[in-house]
Amino acid sequence: MKYRINGHVLFDADSGSLSLMVFSDDPLAVSNPTKRLLLLLIINHGEPVSREVIFRKVWDDYGMVSSNNNLNQCVSKLRRILKTLGIEEEVIITVPKVGFMLSRDIAIECVDELPATSAMAEENIIATSLPDRLPAVEPCVAPPCNNRRPWRRWAAIGVALVLLIALAVGMTIYFTGYGRNQERFIGATDRCKVFMSTSGQAFTSQGTFNRDILSYANTKPGDCNADEYILVVRSNQVHSYISGISRLFLLKCKILREYRLEICYGLQDEQLH
Incomplete structure (x- = not known):
């Protein structure tokens, strides 16, 4: 044509x-x-x-x-x-x-x-x-194929794998509660159930320690209603003037189901009401 x-x-x-x-x-x-x-x-x-x-x-x-x-x-x-x-x-x-x-x-x-x-x-x-003389025209020759750098593809794959691993670890931490405080039932006094709040990794079941906590909580006045319990909070975040020890806070907590929350106050505060 x-x-x-x-x-x-x-x-x-x-x-x-x-x-x-x-x-x-x-x-x-x-x-x-x-x-x-x-x-x-x-x-x-x-x-x-x-x-x-x-x-x-x-x-x-x-x-x-x-x-x-x-x-x-x-x-x-x-x-x-x-x-x-x-x-x-x-x-x-x-x-x-x-x-x-x-x-x-x-x-x-x-x-x-x-x-x-x-x-x-x-x-x-x-x-x-027509000009005086037609200039010579070079044919269009395809240059050799540029070698692609394979390391860029492997680097992208490596970054993607790191992100997937980080995402998996994050989801594991979120759904298993790793590192978050958890409340464990340790027993009951004559009047109240007692729970301890501590890190899931730091919590250990120590029978003697738990019995001493229950005995101490039993000396505090006041009974617990159906929606109340005693919460023992163990914390190392507040450093006392004596090194190497942690602190315990004893709280009485009341469940307000209509508001979906709990109110906690120190056991000694109960004497003020």
Whole structure:
């Protein structure tokens, strides 16, 4: 198939050559990717063609390496050839963030048989379009494929694994209560149930210690109602003036079910009511 561009440039899609209509015996040969690129733009005349489609139709489907560098080189060489053949208008337009298109202002005609050209027409075309000498045009050669750096992919995989592990640890801590204070039932006095609040990791069942706590709590006045209990809080956060010991706080707690909360106060405060 042959195409006439702007009335005086002939593009032979079969042989992959560009020439002036009056000098079709001396065409400028282009590379196969360049030929396929120009044909693709002509077929989609006036419509943008995305880079992805160009890569597939011009390089990938033919087992060749596609890249932005290859595409930009071919477009640049096509523009230079068409300008050399006398087309001053912008033929191939860059469509930002999409790809390229053949300008709607460029006339494209299918040519089955070349019409005869008069001598006068030849002189006019020579005088207006043909430079003194057509410069040599280098074919569009795809550069070697750039080696991708595999370590970047492995680094991304490593980061993803670290994040997954951190997420799993965080979820384990959240759902198992690791490091949070927990209340454990240690026994009951004559009047109240007694619970101890301490870290799940620090809590140890010590029979003698628990019995002493229960005995001490039993000396405190006041009975517990159904929604009350004694809470023993063991804390190392407040440092006493004697090193190496911790403190215990004895509280009486009342459950307010209608408000879904508990109110705790010191056992000695009970004497003030």
